[in-house]
Amino acid sequence: MSLIILDTCVNCDVCEPVCPNKAISLGEVYYVIDPALCTECVGHFDNPQCVEVCPVECIPHDPDHVESHEQLMLKYEHLMAKAAP
Numbered sequence: 001m002s003l004i005i006l007d008t009c010v011n012c013d014v015c016e017p018v019c020p021n022k023a024i025s026l027g028e029v030y031y032v033i034d035p036a037l038c039t040e041c042v043g044h045f046d047n048p049q050c051v052e053v054c055p056v057e058c059i060p061h062d063p064d065h066v067e068s069h070e071q072l073m074l075k076y077e078h079l080m081a082k083a084a085p
């Protein structure tokens with residue numbers, strides 16, 4: 001499943017540059033994750049990089065976007081194919 005940023009986000013901006021899928025951006029009020037781009041870092045890293053750097057622990061799993069490891073790997077492969085020149 002993708003992750004979601006809660007409204008306890010303090011807009012510190014440290015998560016946005018560590019996302020390998022460019023899934024994080026500044027929303028209207030605080031940072032947001034695009035569930036179409038978040039692979040939970042599957043394919044890139046063993047752990048979600050945004051969760052590792054967030055100082056206020058406001059990035060849980062998103063129960064509205066449940067995906068298996070296999071689905072996340074397929075999403076990763078699809079994103080990499082789209083990004084290939």
Ligand code: SF4
Binds near residue numbers: 019020037040041049
């Ligand atoms: S879990 Fe990984 S892919 Fe998903 S938003 Fe965080 S850093 Fe990006």
Ligand code: SF4
Binds near residue numbers: 012055
């Ligand atoms: S690291 Fe956490 S607090 Fe900082 S912008 Fe990202 S979600 Fe918000």
